[in-house]
Every structure is written in structure tokens, then in C-alpha cells.
Amino acid sequence: MSLNKILRLVIIAAVAAGLVWLIISRPEQLAPSAAVAPFPQSLPEVEEAPLGRRQLDIQSWTTAAGSRVLFVQTEQIPMLYARLVFNAGSARDGDHAGLAMLTNAMLDQGADGLDVAALARGFEDLGARLGNSSHRDMALLTLATLSAPEFRDPALALLTRILARPDFPAGELARMKTQQLQALQRQKQVPGPQLSDAYNRALFGDHPYGIPSNGTEQSLPGIEPAQLAVFYRQYYTAGNAVIALVGDLSKTDAKRIAEQLSSALPTGERAPELPPAAALTEARQQHIEFPSTQTHILLGNQMIDRHHPDYPALYVGNKILGGGDFSAILMDEVRQKRGLVYGIYSSISPMAAAGPFTVSLQTANANAHDALVLTRQLIADFVANGPSEEQLKLAQDDLVGSYALSTASNSDIVAQLGVIGFYDLPLSYMDDFQQALQQVTAEQVRGAFRRHLHPDTLLTVSIGPHDPNQAAAEDSAP
Amino acid sequence: MRLFLMLSLLCATAAQAATAPPPTHDFTLDNGLRVLVREDHRAPVVTVMLWYKVGSIDEPAGRTGLSHMLEHMMFKNTRHLTPGDYSALVSRFGGQTNAFTSYEYTGYYQQYDASRLPLALELEAERLANLEIDAEEFSREVQVVLEERRQRTDDNPSALAWERFAAILRPGTGYAHPVIGWQRDIEQYTPQQAMAWYQEWYSPANAVLVIAGDVTLEQARAQTERFFAALPADPVPDRPTPRQAPAAGERRLSLSLPVQVPSLYMGWNVPSLATADNAADYYALMMLAGVLDGGYSARIESNLVRGRQLATGAGAQYGGLAREDGVFIMTASPAPGVSLAALEAALEQELDTLRTTPPSAEELKRVRAQMLSSSVFEQDSVFGQAMELGYLTIIGQDWRLADQLDQRLADVTPQQVSDAAKRFLTRDRRAVAEVRPLNQEGTQP
Numbered sequence: 001m002s003l004n005k006i007l008r009l010v011i012i013a014a015v016a017a018g019l020v021w022l023i024i025s026r027p028e029q030l031a032p033s034a035a036v037a038p039f040p041q042s043l044p045e046v047e048e049a050p051l052g053r054r055q056l057d058i059q060s061w062t063t064a065a066g067s068r069v070l071f072v073q074t075e076q077i078p079m080l081y082a083r084l085v086f087n088a089g090s091a092r093d094g095d096h097a098g099l100a101m102l103t104n105a106m107l108d109q110g111a112d113g114l115d116v117a118a119l120a121r122g123f124e125d126l127g128a129r130l131g132n133s134s135h136r137d138m139a140l141l142t143l144a145t146l147s148a149p150e151f152r153d154p155a156l157a158l159l160t161r162i163l164a165r166p167d168f169p170a171g172e173l174a175r176m177k178t179q180q181l182q183a184l185q186r187q188k189q190v191p192g193p194q195l196s197d198a199y200n201r202a203l204f205g206d207h208p209y210g211i212p213s214n215g216t217e218q219s220l221p222g223i224e225p226a227q228l229a230v231f232y233r234q235y236y237t238a239g240n241a242v243i244a245l246v247g248d249l250s251k252t253d254a255k256r257i258a259e260q261l262s263s264a265l266p267t268g269e270r271a272p273e274l275p276p277a278a279a280l281t282e283a284r285q286q287h288i289e290f291p292s293t294q295t296h297i298l299l300g301n302q303m304i305d306r307h308h309p310d311y312p313a314l315y316v317g318n319k320i321l322g323g324g325d326f327s328a329i330l331m332d333e334v335r336q337k338r339g340l341v342y343g344i345y346s347s348i349s350p351m352a353a354a355g356p357f358t359v360s361l362q363t364a365n366a367n368a369h370d371a372l373v374l375t376r377q378l379i380a381d382f383v384a385n386g387p388s389e390e391q392l393k394l395a396q397d398d399l400v401g402s403y404a405l406s407t408a409s410n411s412d413i414v415a416q417l418g419v420i421g422f423y424d425l426p427l428s429y430m431d432d433f434q435q436a437l438q439q440v441t442a443e444q445v446r447g448a449f450r451r452h453l454h455p456d457t458l459l460t461v462s463i464g465p466h467d468p469n470q471a472a473a474e475d476s477a478p
Numbered sequence: 479m480r481l482f483l484m485l486s487l488l489c490a491t492a493a494q495a496a497t498a499p500p501p502t503h504d505f506t507l508d509n510g511l512r513v514l515v516r517e518d519h520r521a522p523v524v525t526v527m528l529w530y531k532v533g534s535i536d537e538p539a540g541r542t543g544l545s546h547m548l549e550h551m552m553f554k555n556t557r558h559l560t561p562g563d564y565s566a567l568v569s570r571f572g573g574q575t576n577a578f579t580s581y582e583y584t585g586y587y588q589q590y591d592a593s594r595l596p597l598a599l600e601l602e603a604e605r606l607a608n609l610e611i612d613a614e615e616f617s618r619e620v621q622v623v624l625e626e627r628r629q630r631t632d633d634n635p636s637a638l639a640w641e642r643f644a645a646i647l648r649p650g651t652g653y654a655h656p657v658i659g660w661q662r663d664i665e666q667y668t669p670q671q672a673m674a675w676y677q678e679w680y681s682p683a684n685a686v687l688v689i690a691g692d693v694t695l696e697q698a699r700a701q702t703e704r705f706f707a708a709l710p711a712d713p714v715p716d717r718p719t720p721r722q723a724p725a726a727g728e729r730r731l732s733l734s735l736p737v738q739v740p741s742l743y744m745g746w747n748v749p750s751l752a753t754a755d756n757a758a759d760y761y762a763l764m765m766l767a768g769v770l771d772g773g774y775s776a777r778i779e780s781n782l783v784r785g786r787q788l789a790t791g792a793g794a795q796y797g798g799l800a801r802e803d804g805v806f807i808m809t810a811s812p813a814p815g816v817s818l819a820a821l822e823a824a825l826e827q828e829l830d831t832l833r834t835t836p837p838s839a840e841e842l843k844r845v846r847a848q849m850l851s852s853s854v855f856e857q858d859s860v861f862g863q864a865m866e867l868g869y870l871t872i873i874g875q876d877w878r879l880a881d882q883l884d885q886r887l888a889d890v891t892p893q894q895v896s897d898a899a900k901r902f903l904t905r906d907r908r909a910v911a912e913v914r915p916l917n918q919e920g921t922q923p
Contacts (some may be wrong), residue, residue: 039558039604042596046571049593052522052692076520077857106549116784120774124844127851146851172784178813179790185738189635291736292633294625325574326553326565336561339621342629362629394570401572408521409858 014428052404056413058420058427059251063262065238066269070417070427071245071254074410077359079362080247081414082156084163084261085422087271088139090213092354094224098180098215103168103231104134105176107141110167121160128155130162136209137352138422139235142344142414147248168225177220184217191362191463194288199298199358199461202286207277209354237268238297242421247412271274275300277354279452281350285460287467295368295464299375300358303452305352306423312436313448314348314357320387320395320445321379322346322359327394333350333378334361340371357453372460380455386446399437406430500857502867502877503695507702509711510683514877515698516690518860524691525589525861526598528606529868530713531686533582534659535652535801541671543659545679546579547623548672552586553577554578554615557608561615564601571597574694579652583800583872587860589861592692594703599689606685607810609676616669624665635913643911645803646729653713681712686871690864720802722753725904742810742818742910744825748796748891748902750804752874759797761805762898765893767796768845769837769895770808770828775844777828778808778811779860788824801873806903818912836892846887853880860871 059071090100108130109116123130128145141163145155187193197212204210215223243261245254279302304310322330322345330344344361359379363371387395407413407430420429462468492855503515533545554561568575573590588598631637645654658664685705689698726747751760771778771794782789792810814819856862870877 040567040597040600046594048596051591051593054521059885074520075555077854078519079854079858117775117780120779121844122776124773124848127847131856144855148855151851175784175787182739182790182811182814186636191633291502292505293628294633327569332562335622337618339618340625342622342626362625364625364628367650394566398569398572401570401591402574402592403572404522405572405574405589408523408860410488411858 008248010389013179024100028388051401054404054407056407057428058417059254060421060427061255061258063228063238063243063258065259065262065265065267066257067238067241067243067262067265068421069243069245069250069258069262070421071249071258072413072417073249073251073254074246074413075248076122077410078147078248079410080145080152080245080369081142081248081410082145082159082160082257082261083140083142083244083375083414083418085242085244085418086139086205087137087240087422088231089135089137089273090135090211091208092231092235092271093208093211096212098213098229099223099227099231100235101134101175101213101215102176102180102220102223103228103236104132104139104141106168106173106228107132107162107166107178107232108162109172110169111289112165116168116172120472122158123155125153126151130159134213135292135456136211136213140418151443156260160260160264163236163261166229168228168232170225173223173228177223180215180438181217181220184214184220189321189461191290191292191294194290195296195298195461198286198288198463199459202284202459202461203300203302204277204278204354207354208274209277209351222365227371229295233266234268235271236265238262238265239269243267244414244421246410246417274353275358276305278456280301282461283457285467286462286470287469288463289465290463292464293365294358294362295365295459295462295466296362296469297372297375297462297468298358298360299379299458299460299461300346301453301457302354303348303357304350304355305353306355308355310448310452311348311350311355312433313444314355314452316392316395316399316437316440317382317387317445317449318346318348318357320391321382326393329378329382329391330359330361330375331380333337334371334374338374339356340364340367344375365466366466368466369471372462372468376458377457379453383449383453383455387442388451389442392440392442394447396438396440400434403430403434462467482862487796502694503698504877505671505699507682507707509707509709510681510714511702511706511709511869512686513698513702514686514688514871515693515695516688516860516863516867517693517695518690518863519692521860522592522692523589523860524585524592524598524689524693525596525864526595526602527585527587527690527864527868528602528689529583529585529686529872530680531582531684531872532584534582534655534657535581536679537652537655537659539863540663540666541622541675542655542663543657544663544667544671544675545584545621546658547587547664548625548675549577549584550619550855551611551616551672552605552609553752554619555610555612556604557610558604561612564605567597567601573598576885579657579891580886581657583869585868585872587861587864593714595689595693595697596704599701599705602687603709606680606682606706607709609673610678611669611673611676613669615669616672620664620667623658628660630658631656632661635737636741639737639911639913640740640743641735642731642733643745643909646819647732647745647909648747648803649726649729651723651802657728678715681705681708681714683711685866688864688868688871690867691860716875720753723747723803724754725906726754726909728905729835729909731909733911733913734916735913737913738916740818740915741913742812742821742825743913744808744822746806746903746907747907748798748907750798750800750802751802753803754761757886757895758889758899759902760804761798761890762894763798763804763902764849765842765845765887765890765895766832766898767794767806768849769793769832769841772845775842778825779886781828782810782824786824787813788821789813792825799873799875801872818914822910822912829899829903833894833903834896839892842892842895847886849852849887850884853883
């Protein structure tokens with residue numbers, strides 16, 4: 001306490017001295033560095049400080065039934081995540097959009113003779129949570145439970161019954177379809193979901209990634225329990241599953257649990273590979289009329305797939321152009337310098353058979369044309385010129401400095417394990433990718449963008465009262 | 479019997495985990511800055527949050543949303559930083575940063591590799607002490623905030639419905655206007671108003687600094703002293719002490735909006751932990767919300783969504799942590815063919831059942847088990863831990879609140895839950911909004 005007081009007094013004295021110094025001194029007599037305390041003062045020390053590193057010991061094996069298992073033991077919190085990832089996303093829907101989503105959502109709606117209420121009570125009595133979700137590539141089930149065996153084991157036993165013998169009861173399916181149809185109705189109230197549906201349809205066309213994951217008003221009513229059972233037997237198989245376990249758990253227990261979960265699943269192989277998604281070869285524009293105060297715009301094109309060797313260069317380039325934070329080019333130019341948008345972002349979505357690049361923005365209708373023209377110009381400039389050395393350095397410093405944040409929590413780790421297992425990445429993938437990002441040169445970013453993104457073949461899809469591709473002559477500013 | 483055993487075990491284990499959080503330190507600088515430090519050494523990361531006790535409920539008419547507008551300006555000019563500098567510095571050191579404004583507070587956060595702690599604190603101290611507002615930057619940022627409002631509210635009829643419901647939910651209080659502000663107010667902000675707001679509320683004694691992650695007390699204290707101790711101790715304006723408000727009388731709102739699906743909002747003015755005559759009321763209301771909507775096996779989901787299939791979705795929640803009174807809220811969407819009136823009657827019927835018949839001990843145990851395991855799961859996130867510490871402290875509660883959770887929940891009797899429904903979920907405390915699609919029955923001419 002007294003030490004801190006002394007320290008504080010020293011600081012106050014130093015600041016006071018500094019003020020007096022500035023007032024009584026004539027600026028031209030001072031070296032600039034002496035006149036103004038450098039800001040921030042802490043810069044040299046944080047520049048020199050070694051970065052922390054969380055050593056993750058990822059262990060991996062294959063179960064007798066053929067599931068890939070990834071396991072990280074973390075002891076500090078008495079909890080366990082058990083995540084199962086299946087190659088069973090909407091890309092497997094075929095002619096029945098929504099089938100993968102419904103199969104996934106129906107797993108805990110009745111199993112092994114237990115009805116939905118009994119299953120829910122079973123987990124909730126234990127304080128456990130079962131979550132499910134379904135995307136284009138993946139379908140997931142995640143159990144979060146306290147790790148003490150009294151709670152963990154009965155929760156896993158219930159999960160095992162769900163995996164082994166889902167009942168897909170017709171009554172619950174009917175209710176779920178009604179809920180889902182209403183969710184689709186609700187999406188029509190707002191511009192965003194309609195826009196992304198239209199964008200995906202235009203970008204992927206007949207490719208399986210073009211299937212609307214949530215189903216359609218036409219597709220959902222016709223889906224029957226028997227189809228769910230067939231989908232489950234085909235895709236929720238041991239060979240098509242990745243099991244990620246993270247938490248306060250010994251390796252012996254992890255082995256036993258993985259065997260238990262894996263052997264509950266139907267036997268079967270991995271789902272066949274999807275055909276690669278092709279890029280659009282000419283510019284396309286599509287506009288949806290909607291009475292919103294903002295016009296929402298998506299533009300982009302198909303670039304690569306998850307495993308392409310240019311991915312690190314594109315990843316770094318995307319970060320500089322429009323990924324995440326305020327210092328990205330798009331955010332700086334369109335929001336910070338001109339106030340045209342609340343948000344503008346670019347992204348690359350690395351999937352098994354595709355990796356589209358997409359820019360999204362929303363802006364007042366009267367500004368939509370100008371914002372679109374500016375955004376196209378910024379993309380074209382970036383493809384033509386690439387990043388400056390300074391931009392590259394900033395992005396790489398950011399990436400290396402933020403690495404520790406990506407594995408800070410058990411939930412972060414289980415997500416990373418799921419991705420590594422699902423896409424067959426090496427266990428050292430996170431480190432390897434970090435290193436690859438650090439080695440990327442500005443020239444490589446430029447080359448990769450020029451190879452994979454052509455500003456004259458961009459797809460533009462928009463929604464709002466007026467087509468932003470047309471100059472807004474009739475629009476008077478509000 | 480076996481179930482009972484398991485529940486007792488659960489409560490014991492979860493409570494143990496929940497009540498033994500990692501070391502937490504709490505000290506106050508001489509200028510009034512309260513500092514909380516949560517040590518969590520799992521990963522080499524740190525979260526720094528600076529919370530100011532000023533939010534939209536503090537704003538006078540005509541200045542709604544000003545706290546949020548000021549939040550945006552805090553990323554622009556300061557004495558040592560020009561626009562873009564702050565973001566570039568945070569990026570260069572691998573940080574993530576953003577801010578949040580709510581009814582009761584404005585908060586700023588930075589997340590980094592733990593070695594960046596001095597920078598994070600220095601940047602926050604700079605923004606606390608040395609903000610400058612450039613008129614041109616300000617008017618550009620007003621446009622950004624208008625875009626934000628269009629995006630979040632004006633183009634989303636559900637959000638619009640909520641905004642209008644909120645306006646009648648707590649009449650005569652600062653909770654009745656939107657956090658982002660009314661459009662007509664946003665359009666008329668001046669840089670002078672924002673600067674005055676900053677000078678009035680942004681002072682060490684009106685703030686709480688939270689440092690969570692791979693940090694020791696010694697490091698946190700030394701760096702906090704280094705950057706904050708010299709800042710002057712400005713006075714904090716007086717605030718009235720919150721008192722429980724009398725029942726406002728029943729309010730009803732009938733809205734026709736461009737929604738595709740009708741919906742129902744019901745809310746009751748109830749005490750919060752801050753205004754309850756007895757803290758037991760707060761825990762009883764928590765349990766009441768849990769019995770109705772504590773998961774998939776709770777009553778609303780079992781009886782209304784699955785059983786009678788009157789709703790495609792419905793929920794109940796108790797907002798009992800607040801600077802002033804709390805609210806108990808139920809929302810629901812009717813299943814196709816079900817009228818809003820029938821849905822409202824069904825929700826009231828669920829409440830009536832509880833008013834006359836106390837819930838079973840098993841239901842309360844299940845709710846308690848879920849609340850306790852949730853508090854274990856929430857320790858997984860350093861950010862979440864910092865949010866909890868900051869939030870509780872800024873609304874005037876003890877950050878050790880979770881330590882009591884197990885015992886407090888165990889003390890709640892079924893009769894108390896029933897009594898809470900009877901005492902607090904009454905007609906004269908209730909506000910109801912019916913939201914219908916345009917051009918349907920009930921549409922106004």
C-alpha cells in the first residue's frame with residue numbers, strides 16, 4: 001500500500017514536472033522527443049515482450065468403428081465438451097432442401113423409446129446441455145456437461161441412446177416443420193436472409209452448396225420421418241464422424257467415451273467428396289425490391305477450396321482488405337472516412353468444395369449507388385495493386401499477436417478440433433497455418449488475388465427499394 | 479431416489495465449482511477508480527474492460543442515445559491519437575476491441591495476448607482523460623449511427639415492435655426510450671452535447687476497470703497505478719437512490735407492422751435485486767422464470783409449444799439485475815390458426831396455475847441444477863468472467879453474488895415461487911403488446 005502510494009506520488013510528481021517544463025520552455029529549444037512524452041509510453045515494452053503460448057497437446061486416434069477422435073485435456077474447470085461432427089450438412093440434401101437440418105434437429109426429439117420430454121428432463125436434471133446445428137458441410141451435436149462421473153456418465157449414456165436409436169417421431173417432426181416454416185416466414189420481414197439466399201443461389205447454382213440449408217416453403221412440407229431415418233443411416237455413421245473431446249478428462253476415459261459414442265453409430269463409410277464449385281465467369285447483377293430504409297448488398301465470387309495452397313495468401317489479403325477490424329481498407333474508406341455504412345466486411349468461407357469471397361455492406365438507399373461504386377473500386381484497386389508492405393506488416397503482426405486468443409477457452413478449442421478433424425488437417429495445423437501466414441509476401445497476396453478474384457466477373461446481389469447498380473437519379477436525399 | 483441423490487450431488491459439485499472462482503482482487507485508487515482483477519492463468523490472454531456508470535436511462539428528453547453516440551466518438555480523436563490510430567495500435571498488437579452501450583452503462587473492452595496489458599491500460603486512460611471531438615468527424619459519425627439505427631431497428635419490424643413495447647413497459651423512466659436513441663434526436667446531436675456528456679460522466683470515480691486473464695495482482699496494480707492514478711478525481715453528479723415504483727396500471731398496445739408472423743409481448747413491473755424489499759423476492763422470481771422457461775423440459779415448452787401446440791416459440795425471463803426496478807417478460811409467437819387472444823389466455827393460465835398451485839420440488843431442483851452448472855460453464859470464457867464482474871459492479875451489486883447462488887436458490891420454497899407469481903405478476907403491473915401483420919384483422923385504418 002505504502003509502496004503504491006510512493007509510486008503514485010512519483011508519477012504525479014513526474015507529470016507535474018512535465019507540465020511545468022512545457023510551460024516554461026520555448027518549444028524550439030527542445031528536441032521533439034523531449035518536449036512531448038512519446039505516446040504510448042508502453043510501446044517499447046510491449047514490442048519487446050515475448051508472446052505467450054498455450055501449448056495444446058492434441059491427441060488423436062481412430063476408434064474401432066472408424067471415427068476420428070481429437071482430444072485435449074484441460075483440467076481447470078470441472079466441465080467436458082463432447083462434440084460430434086458429421087459430414088452431413090445441407091450439401092447432402094439432394095432434392096429435399098432442409099432434410100439435413102431436420103435430421104439433425106430431430107435427433108433429440110425422441111430416441112430409444114424415450115420421448116422428447118424424457119430426453120430433455122434427462123439432460124436438464126443433470127445440468128447438462130445438448131446443442132445441435134447444421135451447416136452446408138457439417139452437422140454437429142455438442143454435449144456440455146459437468147465432468148464429475150456422476151453427471152458426465154449418465155449424460156453421455158443419454159447421448160449414446162440418441163446416437164444409436166433416434167426415433168424421428170412423426171408428431172414431433174410435424175411440429176418442427178411448422179416451426180421451421182414460420183421461421184422462413186419471419187425471414188421475409190427483414191432484408192438480410194432473403195439477400196444471402198439469393199446470393200448463394202446465384203453463386204452456386206446447381207452445386208450442392210446452392211441448396212438452402214433451412215429448406216424452403218416448397219421442400220419442407222413433403223419431408224417424412226422415413227427420409228430422416230434413411231439420411232441418418234447414410235450419414236450419421238461411425239466412419240463419417242469426428243469426435244472432439246475437451247475438458248477435465250483422463251485419456252483413458254476419453255478412449256472409453258469415444259468408443260462408446262462411436263460404436264453407437266450405424267456402421268458406414270465417409271460421405272463421398274463433393275464436386276468442386278466453379279467460379280462465375282462473367283459479371284452478374286441481381287436486385288430484389290424490398291421496402292427497407294437501407295439497401296443491403298453482397299458481392300463476390302467463388303475463389304478456392306479449403307485445401308488450396310493459395311489460402312494463406314488470400315487469408316492475409318482478405319484481412320487487409322475487409323476482414324474484421326476497423327483498420328481494414330473497406331471499413332476505413334467506406335465507414336470511417338465517409339460515414340456511408342455502419343458495417344462493411346469481406347470474408348473467405350473455406351469449405352470442403354468451395355471458398356467464396358464475399359463483401360457485405362448495408363447503406364441508406366440514397367447512398368447505395370455511390371457506396372457500391374466505391375466498394376467495387378476498392379476491390380479492383382486491391383486486386384491490381386495488392387497491399388503495401390506496411391499494410392502487410394500490420395496484418396501479420398495482428399495475426400501473430402492474436403493467436404493466443406484463438407485457443408483461450410474450452411469452447412474455442414473444441415471448435416478448432418472439430419475443424420481439424422473434419423477437414424483432415426494435420427494436428428499441427430494451427431501452428432503450421434500461423435507460420436504460413438507470417439511467411440506470406442505482399443507479392444504473393446497480389447498474385448493470389450489476381451489469380452482467384454477478377455473484378456470484372458463479380459456477382460452483385462442487392463435488396464432495397466431501388467437497384468443500386470443504377471445511378472439514383474430519382475432518389476432525393478431524405 | 480436415485481434421481482434425488484444425483485441432484486444433491488449435482489448441487490454439491492456445481493456449487494463447489496461455482497463458489498470457488500479463480501482469485502479475484504478488488505481495490506480502489508485514490509481518485510475513485512474501482513479496479514477488479516480476475517486471475518485466470520489457463521491461457522496467455524487478458525481482457526481489459528472499462529465500464530462507465532452512464533447509459534441511456536440517464537439521458538434527458540431530446541438527447542436520447544447520446545451515451546451511445548459518445549461511445550462511437552471514443553474511437554476517434556484524443557489528445558495523442560487521430561482517427562484510425564487507436565484501431566491501428568490495437569491491430570498491430572493482435573488485439574480485439576469494441577464497446578457496448580446499454581440502459582445503465584457504457585463499456586469498452588480490449589482483448590490481447592497477456593503481454594499487452596500496459597498498452598491496453600494506457601489506451602483506456604488516454605480515452606478517459608483526453609478525448610477531443612472534431613466537428614467534421616462527429617457529423618460523419620452521426621451518419622454511421624443513423625445507419626446503425628436503420629440496420630438494427632428501422633428495417634426490422636420485430637425490433638421496431640420491441641422498441642414500441644419498451645416505450646410502454648416502464649413508463650416515466652429512462653428505460654422507455656431506445657438505447658440507440660430516437661432518430662429525430664440522433665439527427666440533432668451536436669459535438670458540444672457529446673463533449674458535455676463526456677465531461678459530466680467520464681471520470682475515474684464513475685468507472686469500474688476490470689482486468690481478467692493471465693495476470694497477477696501485482697502486475698495489474700502496478701500498471702493501473704502507472705496509467706490511472708494521476709488522473710484527477712472529478713466529482714460524480716448525484717443520482718437519486720432507486721426506489722421501487724408503484725404499479726403503473728395496465729397498458730395495452732396494438733401494433734400493425736410489416737411482420738409476416740404475429741407475436742405477443744407481455745411484461746410486468748417487478749422489483750429488481752436493487753429495489754426488492756427482501757432479496758428472497760429476487761431469487762423467487764428467478765425460480766419462477768426457470769419453472770416457466772428453464773430449458774426444454776420447463777412448462778412453457780412442455781405445455782404450450784409441445785403439448786397444446788399453441789405457440790411455435792415462447793419464453794419467459796426475469797430481468798432482475800438492474801439499477802432500478804426489474805421486469806418479468808413473456809414473449810410468444812402463435813402457431814398457425816391460433817389467435818393472439820387465445821395465446822395470451824394460455825400464458826395467463828400457466829401463471830394462474832402457478833399462482834394457485836406451487837411448483838413441485840423436482841422442478842425447482844432441476845432449475846437450480848441448470849443455474850448452477852451454467853455458472854460453471856460460464857467460467858470457460860475470460861471475456862464472460864470480465865462481463866459478469868463489470869456488470870454486477872456497475873449496477874451497484876456485489877460481484878461475489880454468484881457465491882450465494884447455491885444457498886439462495888436452495889432456500890426458495892415452492893410456496894414462495896407461487897407467492898411471487900401472485901404478488902408481482904398482477905394486472906396493474908402488466909403491459910401487453912399485440913403485433914399483427916399489416917392488413918390483417920385488427921389493422922387500424
